[in-house]
Amino acid sequence: MSAEQLDSPRLYERIYAVVRRIPAGKVATYGQIATIVGRCSARTVGYAMAAVPTGSGIPWQRVINAQGKISDRRGGDGSLRQRRLLQAEGVLFDSQGRVDFRLVGWHGLEEESDG
DNA sequence: CGGCTGACTCTGG
DNA sequence: TCCAGAGCCAGCC
Numbered sequence: 663m664s665a666e667q668l669d670s671p672r673l674y675e676r677i678y679a680v681v682r683r684i685p686a687g688k689v690a691t692y693g694q695i696a697t698i699v700g701r702c703s704a705r706t707v708g709y710a711m712a713a714v715p716t717g718s719g720i721p722w723q724r725v726i727n728a729q730g731k732i733s734d735r736r737g738g739d740g741s742l743r744q745r746r747l748l749q750a751e752g753v754l755f756d757s758q759g760r761v762d763f764r765l766v767g768w769h770g771l772e773e774e775s776d777g
Numbered sequence: 778c779g780g781c782t783g784a785c786t787c788t789g790g
Numbered sequence: 791t792c793c794a795g796a797g798c799c800a801g802c803c
Contacts, residue, residue, distance in 0.1 A: 672800095672801095673799090673800065673801095674801085691785085691786090692784075692785050692786080693785070693787095696785090696786095702799070702800080703785075703797085703798045703799065704785040704786055704798085705783080705786080705797090705799060706785090706798075706799050706800060707784085707785075708783070708784045708785050709782085709783055709784080709800060709801080710784090710800085711784045712783060712784055713783095713801075725784075726784085727784080727785060727786080728785075728786060729786095732784085733784045733785075734784085735784040736783080736784085740784080741784080
């Protein structure tokens with residue numbers, strides 16, 4: 663993580679920077695993103711997700727709630743598309759529409775360091 | 778500057 | 791496990 667991304671004039675950009683670090687086939691929670699950014703709450707992350715510009719290349723689909731489920735945002739099948747994208751990446755959903763963080767849970771930036 | 782709008786998370790029963 | 795209540799903050803007009 664370059665400090666340049668942490669110096670963005672927009673908090674959302676910092677959030678997006680973290681989201682972009684989530685590898686395909688993995689998922690992270692809003693709270694986790696917020697914790698990594700360290701300057702906002704899970705809410706703010708959710709708001710940032712809602713403001714993700716289309717075509718920006720941000721893997722917003724890899725961000726789900728702490729319950730391992732996809733939040734049902736306004737609009738309708740937006741959540742369905744998110745699930746489709748995750749399934750396309752190999753993320754498995756159970757009959758309850760939840761994922762197993764033990765399998766697809768992102769460990770954050772920790773594993774990116776030498777360890 | 779003030780008011781409204783959201784893709785959340787934790788806690789208690 | 792499910793339901794209900796409270797706390798949180800940035801962006802836009």
